Amino acid sequence: xxxxxxxxxxxxxxxxxxxxxxxxxxxxxxxxxxxxxxxxxxxxxxxxxxxxxxxxxxxxxxxxxxxxxxxxxxxxxxxxxxxxxxxxxxxxxxxxxxxxxxxxxxxxxxxxxxxxxxxxxxxxxxxxxxxxxxxxxxxxxxxxxxxxxxxxxxxxxxxxxxxxxxxxxxxxxxxxxxxxxxxxxxxxxxxxxxxxxxxxxxxxxxxxxxxxxxxxxxxxxxxxxxxxxxxxxxxxxxxxxxxxxxxxxxxxxxxxxxxxxxxxxxxxxxxxxxxxxxxxxxxxxxxxxxxxxxxxxxxxxxxxxxxxxxxxxxxxxxxxxxxxxxxxxxxxxxxxxxxxxxxxxxxxxxxxxxxxxxxxxxxxxxxxxxxxxxxxxxxxxxxxxxxxxxxxxxxxxxxxxxxxxxxxxxxxxxxxxxxxxxxxxxxxxxxxxxxxxxxxxxxxxxxxxxxxxxxxxxxxxxxxxxxxxxxxxxxxxxxxxxxxxxxxxxxxxxxxxxxxxxxxxxxxxxxxxxxxxxxxxxxxxxxxxxxxxxxxxxxxxxxxxxxxxxxxxxxxxxxxxxxxxxxxxxxxxxxxxxxxxxxx
RNA sequence: GCUCCCAUAGCUUAACGGAUAAAGCAACGGUCUUCUAAACCGUAGAGUGUUGGUUCGAUUCCAACUGGGAGCGCCA
Numbered sequence: 001x002x003x004x005x006x007x008x009x010x011x012x013x014x015x016x017x018x019x020x021x022x023x024x025x026x027x028x029x030x031x032x033x034x035x036x037x038x039x040x041x042x043x044x045x046x047x048x049x050x051x052x053x054x055x056x057x058x059x060x061x062x063x064x065x066x067x068x069x070x071x072x073x074x075x076x077x078x079x080x081x082x083x084x085x086x087x088x089x090x091x092x093x094x095x096x097x098x099x100x101x102x103x104x105x106x107x108x109x110x111x112x113x114x115x116x117x118x119x120x121x122x123x124x125x126x127x128x129x130x131x132x133x134x135x136x137x138x139x140x141x142x143x144x145x146x147x148x149x150x151x152x153x154x155x156x157x158x159x160x161x162x163x164x165x166x167x168x169x170x171x172x173x174x175x176x177x178x179x180x181x182x183x184x185x186x187x188x189x190x191x192x193x194x195x196x197x198x199x200x201x202x203x204x205x206x207x208x209x210x211x212x213x214x215x216x217x218x219x220x221x222x223x224x225x226x227x228x229x230x231x232x233x234x235x236x237x238x239x240x241x242x243x244x245x246x247x248x249x250x251x252x253x254x255x256x257x258x259x260x261x262x263x264x265x266x267x268x269x270x271x272x273x274x275x276x277x278x279x280x281x282x283x284x285x286x287x288x289x290x291x292x293x294x295x296x297x298x299x300x301x302x303x304x305x306x307x308x309x310x311x312x313x314x315x316x317x318x319x320x321x322x323x324x325x326x327x328x329x330x331x332x333x334x335x336x337x338x339x340x341x342x343x344x345x346x347x348x349x350x351x352x353x354x355x356x357x358x359x360x361x362x363x364x365x366x367x368x369x370x371x372x373x374x375x376x377x378x379x380x381x382x383x384x385x386x387x388x389x390x391x392x393x394x395x396x397x398x399x400x401x402x403x404x405x406x407x408x409x410x411x412x413x414x415x416x417x418x419x420x421x422x423x424x425x426x427x428x429x430x431x432x433x434x435x436x437x438x439x440x441x442x443x444x445x446x447x448x449x450x451x452x453x454x455x456x457x458x459x460x461x462x463x464x465x466x467x468x469x470x471x472x473x474x475x476x477x478x479x480x481x482x483x484x485x486x487x488x489x490x491x492x493x494x495x496x497x498x499x500x501x502x503x504x505x506x507x508x509x510x511x512x513x514x515x516x517x518x519x520x521x522x523x524x525x526x527x528x529x530x531x532x533x534x535x536x537x538x539x540x541x542x543x544x545x546x547x548x549x550x551x552x553x554x555x556x557x558x559x560x561x562x563x564x565x566x567x568x569x570x571x572x573x574x575x576x577x578x579x580x581x582x583x584x
Numbered sequence: 585g586c587u588c589c590c591a592u593a594g595c596u597u598a599a600c601g602g603a604u605a606a607a608g609c610a611a612c613g614g615u616c617u618u619c620u621a622a623a624c625c626g627u628a629g630a631g632u633g634u635u636g637g638u639u640c641g642a643u644u645c646c647a648a649c650u651g652g653g654a655g656c657g658c659c660a
Contacts, residue, residue, distance in 0.1 A: 033605085123660095311657090351655095387653090451590075465597085466622095476620070526600090547619060548619050
């Protein structure tokens with residue numbers, strides 16, 4: 001099933017094909033930025049005229065004459081320098097609405113050639129409680145996983161947790177000295193983090209503590225039974241605590257293969273890199289250097305200093321024999337290739353690590369994994385009101401747990417004001433869905449590359465482009481159906497006459513375009529924008545067009561429109577990881 | 585020093601090389617005896633950091649510059 005845009009594009013392509021024997025690159029049809037001009041436009045004539053050195057308006061006229069689209073749109077206008085503007089016919093809109101009214105995928109068929117994606121997101125450290133910095137990765141990654149899954153791809157989600165590394169030496173040392181098994185069980189993050197902080201503080205001043213921590217780490221890495229047992233306990237309790245948070249967030253993973261999972265593979269990775277000549281020893285460490293095949297400007301293994309290029313190697317083994325996270329990342333790439341047969345891997349990681357990923361991906365290509373498409377889907381920082389990385393008043397990280405609690409509580413308070421008659425338990429349930437939805441949506445609704453200034457006012461502002469606004473449109477429709485005593489829309493002829501009906505119908509048909517756009521660019525904010533516009537058009541329709549009080553044929557037609565709107569809003573929000581409620 | 589990212593109404597943002605740059609918030613003024621006012625309608629508000637270039641056409645591409653942020657061998 002094509003969207004109107006896809007259908008018009010196919011018709012334009014066919015016409016272009018008839019007019020030009022070597023068919024030029026596919027022309028495109030896009031929505032008119034200004035609806036006064038029409039619903040869709042193509043600039044195909046402008047592009048073709050440039051190629052053929054012809055008059056664009058003449059070409060546009062020829063193209064218009066060659067188009068066969070009487071069943072879906074009026075004969076196009078030729079406008080400006082040679083645009084063709086299309087206006088869809090109400091009968092076509094109505095027919096397309098009817099087709100989607102009985103389609104559970106709302107007019108978006110699954111892809112014909114599914115690919116296997118691995119999506120890597122969230123990735124907290126198990127010795128530290130999750131904080132606000134993990135929110136974007138978790139929420140974005142989850143939304144992208146849902147989007148690609150819905151499109152019909154095979155999606156494997158993997159939480160690459162930090163469960164190994166130098167920090168654990170300090171934790172082991174500190175835990176042995178003043179750990180408390182009961183506290184560990186009850187609040188693993190709180191306990192481990194306070195231990196970690198204390199030892200880190202002491203180690204700054206005391207060389208012997210630094211040494212002791214290092215010895216614990218070496219013991220752990222050598223497989224010492226006592227340290228391994230402790231580490232396993234840290235892992236077990238931390239994973240349980242993480243689970244609680246993820247359940248609350250509504251974020252899921254197929255796998256949680258942390259750094260420790262790749263431990264045993266690391267020596268082999270380095271040996272392989274050395275054998276292949278990709279890496280060599282340098283100052284006691286092992287590193288990957290430039291192979292000179294790229295222009296120095298584009299070579300991630302070179303950096304320009306004072307006018308000449310210096311090495312900027314990627315370290316894969318430290319001079320003390322330990323491994324870097326680059327090594328783990330390379331082992332992970334190999335595993336995802338060999339074991340998951342991934343065609344594409346998305347890393348949902350903040351933008352500060354761009355250099356690391358450029359080096360990592362270049363190293364992976366040279367290592368022979370060039371057929372796999374590796375993408376760093378990066379996002380901006382979360383800043384406080386002072387535009388500096390966000391901290392609590394005490395200077396610590398803002399805990400995710402506290403954040404979720406506050407979102408739910410604040411939403412609950414607003415609901416209590418608006419709906420005092422609801423029972424307490426119901427209000428709490430609504431607060432959870434609305435608060436969490438607002439929190440996630442605020443993050444998803446803006447371009448991920450921008451820094452994000454955190455503020456409660458903004459997060460829980462329930463006006464404008466927010467989750468509650470969109471959820472509310474859904475609630476209004478459900479309320480109509482409750483009032484009508486109907487579970488779903490009647491099977492009815494769809495007839496569209498009012499401007500508000502036509503605008504709503506046209507927007508409903510664009511759903512698949514927005515999903516494709518959001519997925520292909522890894523930018524869920526396109527879908528948010530679509531849902532906001534859809535909700536706005538629904539509210540306008542609701543204002544202008546009575547539903548239940550209209551005469552029978554109009555009433556049923558409008559109920560079909562309402563039902564499709566509700567299902568589109570629900571599915572769209574679901575693809576973002578946001579729930580709906582039946583009333584609010 | 586080098587590399588990367590960002591710069592659009594008072595604020596937060598949108599714009600998939602196209603037409604008179606689009607929304608929300610805040611401001612101001614309206615609409616609840618009519619399917620839930622977490623709604624709707626209206627007014628005012630920018631020419632996209634600067635200077636060039638490519639193009640029939642640039643917020644979008646290229647170059648230089650300015651301002652802000654981040655990163656640059658044994659942390660992840």
